[in-house]
Amino acid sequence: MDLNRLKALHVVSGYGSVGAAAEAxxxxxxxxxxxxxxLERETGWGDPRKPGEDSWPL
Known part of the structure; x- marks a missing residue:
């Protein structure tokens, strides 16, 4: 697994946008x-949200 993929995901979640994360x-x-x-392809884990949902389930 490429740890840069996890880092990108972490930075996006922290900054709240792809653009801000890309700049950082x-x-x-x-x-x-x-x-x-x-990352999904490498790990086999997918996004549990259904199409059209905006937030992750708690």
């Missing part, structure tokens, strides 16, 4: 936004 990580927003899908 000094990469493009596109590079940051691709990381969750790659």
């Amino acid at each position: 990580l000094m990469v493009t927003p596109s590079a940051v936004s691709r990381q969750p899908a790659k």
Whole structure:
């Protein structure tokens, strides 16, 4: 597993947006936004939200 993918996910959650996270990580927003899908493929874990839901379930 590439730990940079986890770092990107963590930074997005902290900054609240892909754009702000990309700036903090000094990469493009596109590079940051691709990381969750790659992480899902590597781990087999998916996003538990249904399409159209905005927040994670508690």
